[in-house]
Amino acid sequence: MFKFVVKVVVVVLAIQAALGYLKKEGIISGEIKINYTAVKEKIFEAIPKEKIAKEVKGLIYQKVKEGIDSRVDQLGTEFSQKLNDVQKDDSEQKMLIHVISDGETLRELSEKYGVSDKVIKKINKIHGDRDLTVGRELLIPFVARSVT
DSSP, X not given: OHHXXXXXXXXXXXXXHHHHHHHHTTSSOSOOOOOHHHHHHHHHHHSOHHHHHHHHHHHHHHHHHHHHHHHHHHHHHHHHHHHHHXXXXXXXXXXXXXXXXXXXXXXXXXXXXXXXXXXXHHHHTOOSGGGOOTTOEEEEEOOOOOOO
16 A cells, blocks of 8 residues: 555656656746645545555554664663673672562662662662652662571
């Protein structure tokens, strides 16, 4: 279907260029106009609307999927970089990954893992409470605890 539309557009452009050339050479005179609305209507008459809708849905799905895949790749790269940066800071330090749940605070995480909230903020580049979003993964330094 889109090949057909492209062919029509190419033909219209070729006609427009040919008419422009003929006018320039003085073979024809007057204003040259192409009724693009009429061309569009004729194209849509030739192509079933169901097919157009199906093609448009397919294109939308493809673009959304590409956008999501791109964002996932970007997040993976950012996470890997963050992990590499942390490992460079302290190659002996082991890290835990904590996924933020609804209502969790830095203070609670600090107490839970025995790590200063300032350390958690620094490692994860957290500037304020709005950076703590549900589902965000945080790197938490692993602190060995003695059992008594």
